[in-house]
Amino acid sequence: MNVRAQAILWTAQRASAAVLGLCVLVHLATMIYAVRGGLTAAEILTRTHGSVAWFAFYSVFVLAIVVHVPIGLRSVLGEWLAWRSPSRDWALAVLAGFLWTMGMRAVLAVFG
Amino acid sequence: MxxxxxxxxxxxxxxxxxxxxxxxxxxxxxxxxxxxxxxxxxxxxxxxxxxxxxxxxxxxxxxxxxxxxxxxxxxxxxxxxxxxxxxxxxxxxxDMREFFDKWAKAKGQFSGSLTKKEDFQKVKPDSPKRVAVDAGIECIGCAVCYSSCDVVAQNPEYLGPAALNRAWTLVKDERDSITIERLRAVAGDAGCHSCHTHMSCTEHCPKQISPTAAIAGLKREVSMALFRKIL
Incomplete structure (x- = not known):
């Protein structure tokens, strides 16, 4: 991987961290607001089903995770396990695909 | 004792x-x-x-x-x-070779564009760029920062705080003529983007220089170069 690509990864991780910070705040605030009256999970799901806004929000949340986690793990693997060969990037691309699949599966379940 | x-x-x-x-x-x-x-x-x-x-x-x-x-x-x-x-x-x-070789890898040599036939370039001592250079220019190359850096310990390719600080003083030098090449040399996994901002270098530098600030500056300059599509 060339230096320009490495610099882009670094920038993408910082940008995704900013998005994640906002998403986590909205997610936590919503959770606290939603359960304060004793709503069950099933009742919450009836409210989220078909909501394009929540679908878009959680899709962005998942995308930020898919970008952020593998890039962070890339540094951890390089520094802790000295795994710096191209196989590391392929493995992390697979992880990104896995995170996206699992994340969107959950988002689709919330959407309906 | x-x-x-x-x-x-x-x-x-x-x-x-x-x-x-x-x-x-x-x-x-x-x-x-x-x-x-x-x-x-x-x-x-x-x-x-x-x-x-x-x-x-x-x-x-x-x-x-x-x-x-x-x-x-x-x-x-x-x-x-x-x-x-x-x-x-x-x-x-x-053996300090590795330490100083990394200064060379970070393009730590001054590279101007003027010849001796031209008048010398005037740099205002209080200009923001020169102030940034002055903050890091007194490095004596003792390798205290390099020795204190945990990223160097974990990633042998990492250029280290001193070499990156040197590169930063040249990037901010108005007479510098190879800024983009230098930014390419200090970006990426072996360069400024590997710094975790532990600040051990800054804490232990005997000359009270902050390589951490220099590295943060390099990250900013690299990001700007990326956005301008000149990196």
Whole structure:
């Protein structure tokens, strides 16, 4: 991987961290607001089903995770396990695909 | 005072008398001249200018010629070892080639565009760029920051705080003519983007330079170059 690509990864991780910070705040605030009256999970799901806004929000949340986690793990693997060969990037691309699949599966379940 | 000196991965014990205003370098010199002439160590100026006498004193990298024993010895014992993160040649002498080779890799040489036939470029001392250069220019190349850096310990390719600080002083130099090449040299996994901002370099620099700030500046400059599509 060339230096320009490495610099882009670094920038993408910082940008995704900013998005994640906002998403986590909205997610936590919503959770606290939603359960304060004793709503069950099933009742919450009836409210989220078909909501394009929540679908878009959680899709962005998942995308930020898919970008952020593998890039962070890339540094951890390089520094802790000295795994710096191209196989590391392929493995992390697979992880990104896995995170996206699992994340969107959950988002689709919330959407309906 | 009991002094433990690391030699060939084991510590050897010496008994050294205490004096007023005694420096750690005085202690090492006493051992070499009076107790054991085979002890190898490196020094030159003895006044904090040359950067050659840095060692690990009680677990912390320090310039030994300007470090008073009173400042670092709490009990009556001191431990002296070679700098961390560098190959040891013998006793307290480390091989600095890797350290200075990385300065070259970071394009640490000044590269101007004017010839001697042209008038010299005027740089205002109080211009923001020159102020940024002045903040990092007094590095003496002692490798205390390099030895204190955990990223260097974990990633041998990492250029290290001193080389990146040097690159930063050139990036901010208005006379510099190879800024983009230099930014390419210091970006990525082996460069500024690997810094975790632990700030050990800044905490231990004997010249009170902040390589952390220099590295943060390089990250900013690289990001700007990326957005302008000139990197």
């Amino acid at each position: 009991k002094v433990l000196v690391k030699r060939n991965s084991a510590f050897q014990e010496f008994e050294v008398p205490r004096y007023p205003s005694q420096t750690v370098l005085d202690v090492v010199t006493y051992i070499q001249r009076v107790l054991d002439p085979t002890l190898a160590y490196r020094f030159a100026c003895r006044v904090g200018m040359c950067g050659s006498c840095a060692m690990t004193v009680n677990g912390v990298a320090r310039w030994t010629c300007r470090t008073h024993v009173d400042k670092v010895v709490k009990s009556d014992q001191m431990e002296i070892a070679p700098l961390r993160n560098l190959p040891v040649i013998r006793d307290l002498v480390t």
